[in-house]
Amino acid sequence: MPVGTQGTVKAVPQDTLEALGAEIILGNTYHLYLRPGHEAIRRMGGLHKFISWPHALLTDSGGFQVFSLNELRKVTDDGVRFRSHLDGSSHFFTPEHSIDVQIALGADICMAFDECTEYPADRRRAEESLRLTMAWARRSLDHFRAHSHEVPWFDPKVRCMQCQCFGIVQGGMYTDLRRQCAERLIAMDFDGYAIGGLSVGEPRELTLEMIAETLPLLPKDKPRYVMGVGYPDEIEQYARMGVDMMDCVLPTRAARHGLLFTSEGRLNIKNKQYAEDQNPPDPLCDCLVCRRYSRAYLRHLMQSGEALSGTLNSIHNLAFYLGIMKRVRDSLASALDNSGAPG
Amino acid sequence: MPVGTQGTVKAVPQDTLEALGAEIILGNTYHLYLRPGHEAIRRMGGLHKFISWPHALLTDSGGFQVFSLNELRKVTDDGVRFRSHLDGSSHFFTPEHSIDVQIALGADICMAFDECTEYPADRRRAEESLRLTMAWARRSLDHFRAHSHEVPWFDPKVRCMQCQCFGIVQGGMYTDLRRQCAERLIAMDFDGYAIGGLSVGEPRELTLEMIAETLPLLPKDKPRYVMGVGYPDEIEQYARMGVDMMDCVLPTRAARHGLLFTSEGRLNIKNKQYAEDQNPPDPLCDCLVCRRYSRAYLRHLMQSGEALSGTLNSIHNLAFYLGIMKRVRDSLASALDNSGAPG
Numbered sequence: 121m122p123v124g125t126q127g128t129v130k131a132v133p134q135d136t137l138e139a140l141g142a143e144i145i146l147g148n149t150y151h152l153y154l155r156p157g158h159e160a161i162r163r164m165g166g167l168h169k170f171i172s173w174p175h176a177l178l179t180d181s182g183g184f185q186v187f188s189l190n191e192l193r194k195v196t197d198d199g200v201r202f203r204s205h206l207d208g209s210s211h212f213f214t215p216e217h218s219i220d221v222q223i224a225l226g227a228d229i230c231m232a233f234d235e236c237t238e239y240p241a242d243r244r245r246a247e248e249s250l251r252l253t254m255a256w257a258r259r260s261l262d263h264f265r266a267h268s269h270e271v272p273w274f275d276p277k278v279r280c281m282q283c284q285c286f287g288i289v290q291g292g293m294y295t296d297l298r299r300q301c302a303e304r305l306i307a308m309d310f311d312g313y314a315i316g317g318l319s320v321g322e323p324r325e326l327t328l329e330m331i332a333e334t335l336p337l338l339p340k341d342k343p344r345y346v347m348g349v350g351y352p353d354e355i356e357q358y359a360r361m362g363v364d365m366m367d368c369v370l371p372t373r374a375a376r377h378g379l380l381f382t383s384e385g386r387l388n389i390k391n392k393q394y395a396e397d398q399n400p401p402d403p404l405c406d407c408l409v410c411r412r413y414s415r416a417y418l419r420h421l422m423q424s425g426e427a428l429s430g431t432l433n434s435i436h437n438l439a440f441y442l443g444i445m446k447r448v449r450d451s452l453a454s455a456l457d458n459s460g461a462p463g
Numbered sequence: 464m465p466v467g468t469q470g471t472v473k474a475v476p477q478d479t480l481e482a483l484g485a486e487i488i489l490g491n492t493y494h495l496y497l498r499p500g501h502e503a504i505r506r507m508g509g510l511h512k513f514i515s516w517p518h519a520l521l522t523d524s525g526g527f528q529v530f531s532l533n534e535l536r537k538v539t540d541d542g543v544r545f546r547s548h549l550d551g552s553s554h555f556f557t558p559e560h561s562i563d564v565q566i567a568l569g570a571d572i573c574m575a576f577d578e579c580t581e582y583p584a585d586r587r588r589a590e591e592s593l594r595l596t597m598a599w600a601r602r603s604l605d606h607f608r609a610h611s612h613e614v615p616w617f618d619p620k621v622r623c624m625q626c627q628c629f630g631i632v633q634g635g636m637y638t639d640l641r642r643q644c645a646e647r648l649i650a651m652d653f654d655g656y657a658i659g660g661l662s663v664g665e666p667r668e669l670t671l672e673m674i675a676e677t678l679p680l681l682p683k684d685k686p687r688y689v690m691g692v693g694y695p696d697e698i699e700q701y702a703r704m705g706v707d708m709m710d711c712v713l714p715t716r717a718a719r720h721g722l723l724f725t726s727e728g729r730l731n732i733k734n735k736q737y738a739e740d741q742n743p744p745d746p747l748c749d750c751l752v753c754r755r756y757s758r759a760y761l762r763h764l765m766q767s768g769e770a771l772s773g774t775l776n777s778i779h780n781l782a783f784y785l786g787i788m789k790r791v792r793d794s795l796a797s798a799l800d801n802s803g804a805p806g
Contacts, residue, residue, distance in 0.1 A: 126764075126767045127760070127763060128767075128769050128771045131769075131770035131774070133774060134755065135751065155763070156738065156759075156763045156766070170757070170759065170760055170763075172755045395503065396503055398508075412478070412515045414507075414515075416503075416513065420469075420498070420513075421469075421470075423499070424470075424471075424498060427474035427770055428471045428475070431476060431770070431774065432476065
């Protein structure tokens with residue numbers, strides 16, 4: 121899932137996202153709550169309509185930003201008090217309020233409000249953090265069930281309510297805590313399950329270990345989502361392990377810094393060696409950037425500080441990421457065909 | 464002509480320019496000479512190939528930037544010494560060198576190297592400036608004729624040399640100097656004629672007067688180009704007077720500052736009144752921005768400092784400008800039909 125923090129996947133127009141085959145993007149509850157405000161978006165018919173994205177939208181709970189962007193946050197059992205990074209104003213998020221905001225935005229998938237346990241965290245701290253996450257998961261889901269029909273796009277004539285709520289497995293780097301959390305969340309019967317609290321500074325083997333230990337605990341007939349990963353080889357590895365969904369700012373953020381992901385590895389387009397390189401960014405890629413532009417031109421745009429640089433680099437990186445996921449899906453489908461399962 | 468200063472019409476991808484119906488864009492010789500350098504572009508096959516624009520390209524002479532971006536320039540009869548705005552390095556442009564650079568870039572239309580007379584300029588200053596422009600026009604054209612076959616895309620098997628050179632009429636705000644310049648340039652037999660030195664701070668009536676006095680002096684069977692104009696009503700007015708070509712950074716520069724041109728007038732998208740305005744930027748416009756996005760969303764992108772803001776605003780403004788020119792062309796064509804001229 122490309123990340124559209126403030127209601128835009130940075131520098132990429134919506135029709136281009138569609139051309140790239142993106143089927144779902146992520147919006148950040150924290151950012152949209154602060155600006156333009158969830159009530160304004162509700163009045164305008166919800167985030168789909170506001171940003172002109174008639175496809176699936178997932179919103180995070182705001183928890184991650186509240187914890188990562190706020191030095192002065194104050195956590196109680198009830199919720200989190202924090203200051204806006206925009207104007208310093210004081211705000212209070214509870215699980216109920218996070219869900220209210222996500223429902224006002226009209227997300228197709230809302231995430232339970234959780235505490236993203238920092239790394240490193242000792243066992244006592246991880247246990248305490250997990251206690252909050254599990255209590256907040258219960259409150260998030262209860263509130264979601266009572267109010268999900270309030271999404272701006274809800275049509276009472278359509279009986280099937282599509283809006284879903286996912287729980288988030290925390291537990292730091294302790295596999296028994298992860299297991300305990302997964303079991304509790306599964307008992308609550310969420311619509312899908314995320315593995316959170318990864319890619320927070322831990323070594324990659326530990327990320328992999330946590331996913332490998334937690335994933336088999338989650339029901340296979342519901343979406344399994346690993347949050348905030350990762351590099352191209354990571355997302356391929358996790359997808360092949362059975363992860364259904366991932367989100368990451370990496371393809372677009374790296375793009376804006378001139379880092380391109382290619383079939384030949386990472387390419388820093390700022391390097392002088394590309395100054396007159398007329399090859400496409402990735403010779404094996406047929407995205408609209410690789411079909412039309414050279415490394416030399418992309419380097420020139422970057423060196424010149426031109427806005428088109430971020431746009432073209434992002435388009436290529438998103439195409440590369442979405443291409444990985446497509447290849448994994450295709451190979452899973454063909455493995456299924458070859459297994460002799462009825463067509 | 465949309466302006467692509469550094470080899471990109473700021474924030475707008477080339478395929479979008481094509482979708483907008485842009486048939487020719489302008490590149491800035493001064494900027495491209497400094498970065499990435501005209502010799503690098505020549506080695507890569509010319510500007511068309513470098514920026515992936517297989518349509519017409521016009522380059523200015525570099526003169527305007529040398530004069531407007533350089534406080535410390537030193538002008539002699541031979542040429543201009545100036546300092547790079549990028550690194551302070553010293554450079555010397557002569558008419559011959561300007562043409563050499565434009566040929567290395569492989570422009571379809573090169574402009575003679577001129578001195579853009581500042582406003583206000585007294586008669587003595589305007590005469591002296593004009594003397595330089597006319598001497599440089601002669602040298603530019605002679606050098607162009609001797610070297611135009613050196614454009615990177617020149618194919619000796621194709622007998623017809625398409626590369627052209629336009630002269631620029633200067634003369635400050637003195638109609639007799641303008642007339643004198645026009646007559647001298649016409650005698651040199653350029654491929655087209657531009658009216659330069661306008662939109663440099665003079666009142667709009669004076670711009671109009673200079674165009675009205677100069678335009679009829681220029682041959683109707685060659686392109687007549689007014690440089691660096693203007694607002695939407697101006698370009699419509701000048702086009703109806705018989706001006707064939709215009710260029711201006713205004714549609715894209717204004718767009719990046721949140722100023723949209725619409726059928727209802729100018730619209731500053733930053734204004735709070737648009738915060739929840741779900742109308743398209745221009746209800747009468749069917750560009751890809753007006754078909755998909757609301758004023759509220761464009762305002763949100765601007766307020767949030769999102770790159771997509773510059774892209775979408777620029778696309779709309781370019782569509783608006785190109786739409787004006789299309790309407791003028793259509794109405795001229797239909798006037799011609801109705802005049803009973805043979806079809």
